[in-house]
Amino acid sequence: MMEYSVIIPAAGQGKRMKAGKNKQFLTIEGQPLIVHTVAIFANDPVCKQIVVVASPSDLADMEDLLDKWRLKSDKVTIALGGAERQDSVYSGLKKLATPTTVILVHDGARPFVTRKDIYKLTETAYENGAAVLGVPVKDTIKTVSDGMIQQTLDRNTLWAIQTPQAFHYDMLVKAYEEANNTSFYGTDDASLVERLGSRIHITEGSYDNIKITTPEDIPVAKAILNKRKEEQKNEDRTWI
């Protein structure tokens, strides 16, 4: 298994969740959202460094939470986030203690990525420089302007892009510096790397790797967790 480090941006406000607080602190089946996410990497022996990015107003709560859930260790650091996701990731990148061959960026709001997919992605990035997880879109996607359909896009070429996104460390630093110098803002990390002309591989992930964004996502998240618990029980039974 290839070693990697990960930056986990969790410094948003969760405005679309309308919870009155950062959605990272919402409890899903007894555990805060950010705890679900950080635990995936904290429990992975191949993950060497974790930088959780928190907003300055959440810093004390984030520290308390990681402490309470025994997620604090030598490999976990907290960085301070900025106004946009991109500012937060850049801050995390600068906080890494030691450069690493492959660095992953993973949304704090995506608690369901599996170790199998992380390894598949990391391996692809090691070999090729850059890779992102994604799934083929299931809907028909059209461009719309002024309430009118402009175009129907060819679905065979459309993928919904998720995180983690994995890059050779030098490539990601260069992309972030270039974006910073030119005040370019993208909605994901790969879009910054694309501007350098680098080729980015897609690793097919899972439709369960949702980003918890709006209130409708909470019951879906609970259903995914319960499905996983059932699968685990069935696996355990086969060992008895």
Ligand SMILES: Nc1ccn([C@@H]2O[C@H](COP(=O)(O)OP(=O)(O)OP(=O)(O)O)[C@@H](O)[C@H]2O)c(=O)n1
């Ligand atoms: N300034 C920001 C904005 C977002 N994020 C993080 O980036 C991830 C993806 O962002 P999103 O789901 O959009 O989260 P929010 O920005 O919190 O949500 P909203 O846009 O609804 O406010 C989240 O884990 C979020 O905490 C961040 O670290 N810093």
Ligand SMILES: C[C@](O)(CO)[C@H](O)COP(=O)(O)O
């Ligand atoms: C990075 C991302 O999760 C890929 O799907 C997404 O682009 C984040 O977007 P958001 O605007 O922060 O929701």
